[in-house]
Amino acid sequence: MIKSKHFYIRRAHRYLGVLLGLQFLLWTISGLYFSWTNIDEIHGDLQHKHPPQLSTSSNFVSPNMVLNALPEKADSIHQITIVSILQAPFYSIQYFSGNKIKIVLADAQTGKIRPAINKNEAIAIASESFIGLPSVKSVEYITAVGNHNEYREKPLPAWKVSFNHESNTNVYVAASTGKVETFRNNKWRTFDLLWMFHTMDYNGRDNINNWVLRAFSIFGIVTVISGFALFFVSSKRFKKRKIIG
Secondary structure, eight states: OOOOHHHHHHHHHHHHHHHHHHHHHHHHHHHHHHHHSOHHHHTTTTTBOOOOOOOTTOOOOOHHHHHHTOSSOOSEEEEEEEEEETTEEEEEEEEEETTEEEEEEEETTTOOEEOOOOHHHHHHHHHHHBSSOOOEEEEEEESOOOTTSTTTTSOSSEEEEEEOSTTOOEEEEETTTOOEEEEEOHHHHHHHHHHHHHHTOTTTSOOTTOHHHHHHHHHHHHHHHHHHHHHHHHSHHHHHHHHHO
16 A cells, blocks of 8 residues: 555654654743743853952052063963952053963052962952842862863963852952953753753853754754645645646
């Protein structure tokens, strides 16, 4: 018995629907979460207190004084900025030495190069940047992270300062610059998990050009097309025209 096109279209649509149904559900759930949540709250911006601006009346030494005191010969200068660390001005100098980028901090008023941020300074910086007065729960020095870590693709080493707060917020402070790199809280973690399901990047979560996502997108189009085809070949009007013809 020769099976009709109707049979094969229905079968293809059914199996593609089973294969893609769960992923479509995840896309819908994640899309709803993304559109119904406050992105500023997810990023921790509502908890983040930025440091005060530096005074223009401050007496800063020339950056050349710092460059002459670098611990290693600088092949080229990448960037020089003035930053505020615990309300004190510092030069943050990024330079290339031996094809590697290096970062040093120097007191902008004396030119003296200072060591990397220590534990107590990291706690003070993180606490100063957090709105409110939550207590510190734990402090961790991080030198490496995995692809799924909440601090992935950020400067290392860094200090992870965890607070006793209802949002379970971690504040990450870069050891080389003293900069508060990011806030991570429960809502961000939920967002990150759903983002992984949405992009289908199960290796690093942030690559939207992965082949799994591309393949499922193509299968999704095929499923929709097969659904339209099934509708037309199943319609009474289409069958009637076929019989008349």
